[in-house]
Amino acid sequence: MNExxxxxxxxxxxxxxxxxxxxxxxxxxxxxxGTDLPLAIQLVILLVVGGATYGLVTLLHRSRR
Structure with missing residues (x-):
């Protein structure tokens, strides 16, 4: 596999x-x-963490180039 x-x-x-x-x-x-958070709050947390992870990984990948 070449570069x-x-x-x-x-x-x-x-x-x-x-x-x-x-x-x-x-x-x-x-x-x-496992906490008593409402489902709506849990979905917001899922979206925020997922979006932040995607953004951070994309940012780090572009900075390596």
């Missing part, structure tokens, strides 16, 4: 970054599920 080909498992692929964001958001939402 121009990247692994399909790298975070340069948008789908991988989205998957990472969904997993991170779901993990935090599951942790919040």
């Amino acid at each position: 121009q080909q990247e692994s399909r498992w790298s975070l340069s692929h948008t789908g991988n970054r989205v998957l990472l964001a969904v997993v991170a958001g779901a993990l935090i939402a599951c942790l919040c599920g």
Whole structure:
């Protein structure tokens, strides 16, 4: 594999970054599920954590170039 080909498992692929964001958001939402937070708040937490994870990973990937 030469330098121009990247692994399909790298975070340069948008789908991988989205998957990472969904997993991170779901993990935090599951942790919040044990609390007495309403479902709406848990969904907001899932979206915020997922969005922040995607944005951070995308930002870090672009800064490496």
